[in-house]
Amino acid sequence: AQSVAQPEDQVNVAEGNPLTVKCTYSVSGNPYLFWYVQYPNRGLQFLLKYITGDNLVKGSYGFEAEFNKSQTSFHLKKPSALVSDSALYFCAVRDRGSNYQLIWGAGTKLIIKP
Amino acid sequence: DAMVIQNPRYQVTQFGKPVTLSCSQTLNHNVMYWYQQKSSQAPKLLFHYYDKDFNNEADTPDNFQSRRPNTSFCFLDIRSPGLGDAAMYLCATSSSGTSLWRANVLTFGAGSRLTVL
Numbered sequence: 001a002q003s004v005a006q007p008e009d010q011v012n013v014a015e016g017n018p019l020t021v022k023c024t025y026s027v028s029g030n031p032y033l034f035w036y037v038q039y040p041n042r043g044l045q046f047l048l049k050y051i052t053g054d055n056l057v058k059g060s061y062g063f064e065a066e067f068n069k070s071q072t073s074f075h076l077k078k079p080s081a082l083v084s085d086s087a088l089y090f091c092a093v094r095d096r097g098s099n100y101q102l103i104w105g106a107g108t109k110l111i112i113k114p
Numbered sequence: 115d116a117m118v119i120q121n122p123r124y125q126v127t128q129f130g131k132p133v134t135l136s137c138s139q140t141l142n143h144n145v146m147y148w149y150q151q152k153s154s155q156a157p158k159l160l161f162h163y164y165d166k167d168f169n170n171e172a173d174t175p176d177n178f179q180s181r182r183p184n185t186s187f188c189f190l191d192i193r194s195p196g197l198g199d200a201a202m203y204l205c206a207t208s209s210s211g212t213s214l215w216r217a218n219v220l221t222f223g224a225g226s227r228l229t230v231l
Contacts, residue, residue, distance in 0.1 A: 032217045043118075043204050043222030044157070051217045088154055094216050102220070104156035 002027045004093050006105035013081045013112050021076040021108045023091030033074040034092040034102070035065055044090065050074060061085070081112045117141070120205050120223035127195055128231050135190040135226045137205030144211070146188045147220065148180060149204040157204055163188060164210065192228075200230045 004025045013019045025031065032051055036044040048059025055067045065076045076089060091105040118139045127133045137146065144165050149157035161170045163182045177199070179191040192199055206220040 034219065036220075041225070041227070043120075043206075043225045044220070045222070046219040049217065049219060090156060096216050101159050101162070106156050107154060109154070 002093075002095065002103050004091055004103050004105040006089075006091055006108045008108050009106075010109045010111065013110070015083055015112050015114050016080055019078050019081045019085070019110065019112070021089050021091075021110060022073070023075060023105055024071070024073045025091075025093045025103075026072065027093050027095055027103065029095060029097055030069075032094045032096050033065075033067060034094070035059065035063070035074075035076050036090045036092060038088040038090065038107075040087075047076070047089075083112045083114055086110055086112045118205055118207055118221050118223035120203075120226050122226060123224060124227050124229070126229045126231065129196065130194045133192045133195055133228065135192075135203050135205075135228070137188045137190070137223055138186050139205075139207045139221075140186070141207055141209075141221060142185065143207035143209045143221070144185065145208045146182060147206040147208075148178075148188070148190050149206065151202040151204055151225070152200075160190070195228070195230045197230050200228055202227050 034049045035047040037047050038044045047063050048057050050057050050067045058064045063078050067074050088107050088109050090107050092102040094102050121136045147162040148160045151157045159171050160174045161180050177193050181189045202225045204225045205223045208218045208220050
């Protein structure tokens with residue numbers, strides 16, 4: 001079965017420190033990979049995606065993600081965390097060869113402490 | 115700005131009393147989705163419209179229905195809400211106009227939070 005794993009329910013980081021939110025997937029072929037962010041009581045917002053090419057993808061708000069095909073991972077990173085980055089982050093994957101919908105991870109709550 | 119608007123943002127209903135949630139979009143996207151999200155969990159797809167074609171997920175209860183009268187609007191009808199239907203309902207849109215349409219992102223509305231008393 002196809003799946004997306006976000007192994008950490010919550011990640012705590014001090015402001016100014018680098019952050020990583022982990023995502024691994026089990027999907028056949030070469031899927032499209034996405035990160036979305038959700039602020040409290042809001043809908044999800046797109047951050048970045050990987051289609052092809054450079055394994056390091058840059059997105060909104062200074063976030064980037066590194067695609068690793070051998071480890072089937074797509075970890076979200078930021079060099080220097082801000083308190084305003086505190087939110088719920090979802091990794092999502094889509095099989096590029098089918099009409100299946102997005103497969104979502106369970107989400108990781110990111111807390112940035114001043 | 116082009117956007118996805120959901121109304122109402124907060125809806126309180128009584129057990130068994132029908133509810134309709136609305137979604138409108140100015141993006142001219144041909145695909146519209148309804149997701150259910152409970153307490154910070156991953157969003158769960160209920161159904162989607164690909165143009166006028168309705169696609170129901172296999173595990174979506176019959177209690178949930180949807181209408182899409184035109185490209186811009188989509189409605190979610192909950193015929194007899196139960197306590198378990200209390201959740202955030204998210205509308206999203208995307209475009210399928212290119213060969214890489216599966217790589218297109220979803221644009222979400224702010225959501226409608228449903229409380230069932």
